[in-house]
Amino acid sequence: xVPKIINxxxxxxxxLLLLAGFLVLQGCDIETSLQQQTDQDDGLQPKLRExxxxxxxxxxxxxxxxxxxxxxxxxxLSPGNAYANLVGVKAFLSxxxxxxxEPGNSSQSFLIQVLDGSNPTRMPIxxxxxxxxxxxxxxxxxxxxxxxN
Numbered sequence: 001x002v003p004k005i006i007n008x009x010x011x012x013x014x015x016l017l018l019l020a021g022f023l024v025l026q027g028c029d030i031e032t033s034l035q036q037q038t039d040q041d042d043g044l045q046p047k048l049r050e051x052x053x054x055x056x057x058x059x060x061x062x063x064x065x066x067x068x069x070x071x072x073x074x075x076x077l078s079p080g081n082a083y084a085n086l087v088g089v090k091a092f093l094s095x096x097x098x099x100x101x102e103p104g105n106s107s108q109s110f111l112i113q114v115l116d117g118s119n120p121t122r123m124p125i126x127x128x129x130x131x132x133x134x135x136x137x138x139x140x141x142x143x144x145x146x147x148x149n
Contacts, residue, residue, distance in 0.1 A: 046140035047149045052079040055134060059124050075100070083148045086111060093121055103146035106139035 044050050056077040060066045066077040073092045076085050086101040091110035098110040106112045113119035115135050122129060141147075 044137045046137050052082050087146045101146050106142040
């Protein structure tokens with residue numbers, strides 16, 4: 001009788017330890033991925049081409065989101081398409097009829113509101129939020145006139 005109970009306990013503990021180990025490894029992988037993303041964003045300039053290739057293409061224009069093929073919320077942020085789809089364009093989800101990007105005014109740009117969490121529809125959906133420094137780069141580009149550079 002005792003060996004059966006011990007055998008059950010050992011099996012359960014082994015399963016729990018394997019699960020705990022898996023979760024720890026997943027946490028490390030997520031942390032590494034987030035650190036790599038932060039490292040990649042360091043040194044970015046507030047210029048559209050850099051924002052398109054280093055932020056939008058990697059974090060927004062991904063499968064099923066804001067690509068030329070899927071255009072979630074009718075928005076294509078793939079390189080070469082972001083400017084025409086953002087600047088002076090009314091936001092599909094804005095209850096205040098804001099433009100996605102209001103040149104010279106990042107605080108009145110719906111894009112910043114969904115990135116920084118001040119709008120309940122925080123982007124990117126299903127992904128880690130952009131860090132404050134990355135959002136600041138985008139806001140600076142907008143505040144500088146949202147130039148197609």
